Amino acid sequence: MLTGYDVTSTRLADQIDAQSSPPDAAGAARTSIWGDLVEVMQDVVGARDLVYQLTLRDIRIKYKQAVMGFAWAVLMPVLVVMAGILIRFIMARASGEAVGGPVIGGMAVKALCWSFFVGAIGLATTSLITNMALLTKIYFPREVLPLSTTLAQTVDTLIGAVAVACLLPFVGAQWTLQLIWVPVLFILLFGFTLAVAVFLSCANLFFRDVKYIVQVLLTFGIFATPVLFEPQMLGRTGGRLLMLNPLSPIMEGLRLTIMQGRNLFAPVVVTLRDGAPFVAWSPWYLGYVALWTTIGLVVSVVVFRRAAFAFAEYI
Amino acid sequence: MPLVSAAGIRFEQVWKKFRSGQVHDSLRDLIPSLLRRAGTRSAREHHSLEKREFWALQDVSFHVAPGEALGIIGPNGAGKSTVLKVLNRILRPTHGIAEMRGRVGALIEISAGFHQDLTGGENIFLQGAIMGMKKREIEQKFDQIVEFSGVGEFITTPVKRYSSGMNARLGFAIAAHLDPEVLIIDEVLSVGDLSFQERAFARISEMVRSGIPVVLVSHQLDRVATLCTKAIFLEQGKVRMAGSPESCIAEYVLKPARTTEAESRASYPVRIHALHVQSESPIGSGNFVQLVLSGEADEGANGRFDPYNISVRSAQTGKLVFRVQGTSLGLGFPAVGPFTAHIELQMNVPAGIYAIESGVRERYNGQFNHGPVAYVQVADGVRFEGNVQMNPRFRVTHNADLVTQPL
Numbered sequence: 001m002l003t004g005y006d007v008t009s010t011r012l013a014d015q016i017d018a019q020s021s022p023p024d025a026a027g028a029a030r031t032s033i034w035g036d037l038v039e040v041m042q043d044v045v046g047a048r049d050l051v052y053q054l055t056l057r058d059i060r061i062k063y064k065q066a067v068m069g070f071a072w073a074v075l076m077p078v079l080v081v082m083a084g085i086l087i088r089f090i091m092a093r094a095s096g097e098a099v100g101g102p103v104i105g106g107m108a109v110k111a112l113c114w115s116f117f118v119g120a121i122g123l124a125t126t127s128l129i130t131n132m133a134l135l136t137k138i139y140f141p142r143e144v145l146p147l148s149t150t151l152a153q154t155v156d157t158l159i160g161a162v163a164v165a166c167l168l169p170f171v172g173a174q175w176t177l178q179l180i181w182v183p184v185l186f187i188l189l190f191g192f193t194l195a196v197a198v199f200l201s202c203a204n205l206f207f208r209d210v211k212y213i214v215q216v217l218l219t220f221g222i223f224a225t226p227v228l229f230e231p232q233m234l235g236r237t238g239g240r241l242l243m244l245n246p247l248s249p250i251m252e253g254l255r256l257t258i259m260q261g262r263n264l265f266a267p268v269v270v271t272l273r274d275g276a277p278f279v280a281w282s283p284w285y286l287g288y289v290a291l292w293t294t295i296g297l298v299v300s301v302v303v304f305r306r307a308a309f310a311f312a313e314y315i
Numbered sequence: 316m317p318l319v320s321a322a323g324i325r326f327e328q329v330w331k332k333f334r335s336g337q338v339h340d341s342l343r344d345l346i347p348s349l350l351r352r353a354g355t356r357s358a359r360e361h362h363s364l365e366k367r368e369f370w371a372l373q374d375v376s377f378h379v380a381p382g383e384a385l386g387i388i389g390p391n392g393a394g395k396s397t398v399l400k401v402l403n404r405i406l407r408p409t410h411g412i413a414e415m416r417g418r419v420g421a422l423i424e425i426s427a428g429f430h431q432d433l434t435g436g437e438n439i440f441l442q443g444a445i446m447g448m449k450k451r452e453i454e455q456k457f458d459q460i461v462e463f464s465g466v467g468e469f470i471t472t473p474v475k476r477y478s479s480g481m482n483a484r485l486g487f488a489i490a491a492h493l494d495p496e497v498l499i500i501d502e503v504l505s506v507g508d509l510s511f512q513e514r515a516f517a518r519i520s521e522m523v524r525s526g527i528p529v530v531l532v533s534h535q536l537d538r539v540a541t542l543c544t545k546a547i548f549l550e551q552g553k554v555r556m557a558g559s560p561e562s563c564i565a566e567y568v569l570k571p572a573r574t575t576e577a578e579s580r581a582s583y584p585v586r587i588h589a590l591h592v593q594s595e596s597p598i599g600s601g602n603f604v605q606l607v608l609s610g611e612a613d614e615g616a617n618g619r620f621d622p623y624n625i626s627v628r629s630a631q632t633g634k635l636v637f638r639v640q641g642t643s644l645g646l647g648f649p650a651v652g653p654f655t656a657h658i659e660l661q662m663n664v665p666a667g668i669y670a671i672e673s674g675v676r677e678r679y680n681g682q683f684n685h686g687p688v689a690y691v692q693v694a695d696g697v698r699f700e701g702n703v704q705m706n707p708r709f710r711v712t713h714n715a716d717l718v719t720q721p722l
Contacts, residue, residue, distance in 0.1 A: 053444035
C-alpha cells in the first residue's frame with residue numbers, strides 16, 4: 001500500500017514538472033518588503049471594524065464577571081510601585097538617600113509603562129493560538145489579533161494613567177509645557193510593544209515553548225529596565241548598558257518630563273555618587289528608540305505577513 | 316496574468332501538499348530539522364513528496380462565473396474543505412492559482428468567532444466583523460438577524476448558556492445577512508431543527524439565485540442537486556468527475572457499483588447502448604417516469620442474456636429502492652439485432668435524485684454486467700414523510716354531505 005503510494009506520487013511529481021502551467025505560485029507571489037508593508041496597512045485599515053470588535057471583546061471578557069472590574073487596571077501598577085518603594089527603602093538604608101515624593105511619582109509613571117508592556121506581550125504572545133478556531137476557518141488579516149490585544153491593553157493603561165495622573169500633583173509633578181513629550185513617548189512605547197507582540201505571537205504559533213521563555217523574560221525583565229531605580233544608580237557602565245534597552249529611554253524620558261519638566265531636546269547630566277558626571281538623558285535617545293521601533297515594526301510585520309499563509313497548517 | 320472579470324472564482328491546476336503527523340513545534344525539534352532541510356533543499360521542493368507528505372489536492376481546476384453555483388461532493392477526506400480553505404486564503408496552494416474576485420461571504424463554521432462569555436448581541440457584532448461586515452451594516456441588520464435566529468429575549472444572555480441549536484442558529488443568522496459578491500458554503504445546511512433548516516435552506520437558495528458565483532460543499536446531495544448548476548466529484552484530492560450535479564452525484568454514489576463495469580462487457584453478446592429519460596425533470600412524487608432502453612444482441616446470445624434489468628437507487632444514500640429482472644416480468648430474450656424497450660416506472664418515492672441502472676444478466680450463473688445509468692429527479696407532489704409515496708385518496712363527508720371528491 002505504502003510503496004504503491006510512493007510510486008504514484010513520484011509519477012505525479014514528474015507530471016507537474018512536465019506541465020507548461022504557470023510556475024510555482026509561491027515564487028510568483030513574492031513581493032518586496034515595501035509591498036508587504038503597504039499590503040498590511042491596507043488590510044488592517046480595511047479591517048478596522050474587526051480590530052475594534054476584537055479589542056472590545058478582549059476588554060469585555062477581562063472585566064466581565066470580575067468583581068473588581070476596572071480597578072484591576074490600576075492595581076497592577078500599584079503593586080509594582082509598592083514593590084519599588086520597598087526596594088528603595090532598603091536601598092536608602094544602605095546608601096542614606098531619602099525616598100521622597102518625586103521618586104515615588106517617577107516609579108508610578110514607569111511602573112505603568114512596564115505593566116503595559118508586560119500585559120500586552122503576555123497576552124499577544126498567545127493571541128494567535130487562543131484564536132485557533134478562527135485562524136483555521138475564516139480569513140481575515142491575521143495582524144489584527146496581536147494588534148487588538150495590544151490595543152485592549154492600551155485601554156487598561158489609559159485607565160491606570162488617569163489614576164496615576166491624580167496622584168502626581170501630590171508627589172511633586174508640575175504642569176509644564178514639556179508634557180507634550182508624553183504622547184510622543186507613548187507612541188514610541190506602543191510601537192515598540194506592538195513590534196514585539198507581533199513577532200512573538202507569530203513565533204509562538206510555530207514553537208509553543210516561546211511563551212514559557214517570554215514568561216521568564218518578563219518576570220526578570222523588570223531588573224533590565226529602570227522601573228524601580230534610575231540608571232545612574234548602577235554607575236557609569238551599568239547605567240549606559242541599562243539605557244540600551246529600548247524601554248529604558250522611554251521610561252526615563254517620561255520620568256524626566258513629568259517629574260522634572262525637562263525638555264527632551266536638551267541633555268540631562270547628573271552627578272554620580274563618586275562625583276563624576278553622567279549623561280542621564282541625551283536627545284539621541286529619542287532617535288535610538290525611534291530606530292528600534294521602526295526596524296522592529298518593519299521586521300515583525302514582514303515576517304508575520306510572510307509566515308501567515310502557513311498559520312493554518314502549522315497551528 | 317488573466318484575471319476573472321468582475322466577480323468570479325478561479326481555481327486552476329491547484330496542488331496542495333500536506334504533512335501527516337506532528338510538525339516540529341518546539342524549539343528543541345527545530346534545529347535538527349533545519350539542518351536536515353539545509354542538506355536536502357532543492358528546486359524540486361515544491362513538487363516532490365517527502366516522507367509523511369501527501370497531496371491533499373491534485374490538479375484541481377474549476378471556474379465559477381456569476382449566476383453559477385458549483386457543488387463539491389465526495390467522501391470524507393477527499394479534499395473538499397481544503398478546496399474551500401485554499402479559495403478562502405486560509406491555506407496557500409503548493410502549486411497553481413486560486414482566486415476570488417469580489418467581496419467574499421463564507422458560510423463556514425458560522426459560530427467560530429463566538430466568545431462564550433459575551434452575550435448573543437455582542438457576539439453578533441464580533442462574528443459579523445470577523446466575517447467582514449462593517450459596524451454600521453451590522454447595526455442596520457441587527458434586528459433582522461435576531462429575528463431570523465429565533466433567539467428572542469436570550470439575545471442579552473451570554474452565549475455559553477445557549478443550547479447548541481441556538482448557538483448554530485445565531486451563527487447562521489449572522490452569515491445569512493452577509494451581502495456578498497461571492498459566496499462559499501461549507502456544510503451549514505443542517506443547522507438547527509427542521510423548521511429552521513427549511514428557513515436556512517430558503518435563505519441560501521435566495522442568495523444562490525441572486526446571481527452571484529457560489530461554491531457549495533455538502534453531504535446533502537439532494538441539496539447540491541437542487542441548488543447547484545454544476546458540480547465536481549472529488550476523491551483522494553483528485554477531480555473524478557466534473558459536470559452536471561446529477562451526473563456527479565450519481566458517479567459518487569454509484570461508484571462502488573460501477574467499478575466492475577469495464578471488465579467483461581466486451582465479451583457479452585448482448586449490450587445496452589443507452590438508457591434515456593423521456594419525461595420532464597423533475598417528476599412529481601407518485602408520477603411515472605418514462606425511459607427508453609436500447610441495445611443490440613449478437614449471434615450467440617442464445618437466450619441466455621437478459622438485458623431488461625432495472626434497478627433504482629437513491630443517489631443521496633446509495634440504497635437500493637427497487638430492482639426487477641426481465642425474466643421475472645416474463646419479457647423473454649432479445650433476438651439477434653437491435654432491440655428497444657420503453658419502460659415506465661411509477662416513482663412512489665420521496666423527493667430526491669434517483670439513479671436508474673440498467674444491466675445485462677446471464678441467465679444461468681447470475682453474472683451481471685452493468686449498463687448505462689440514467690438519473691431522475693423526483694420532486695414533492697404532495698409533501699409526505701416516510702419511504703414510499705402511497706398516493707393517498709380521501710373521500711371526506713361532513714354530516715353526510717360529500718365535502719371532497721376523490722382525487
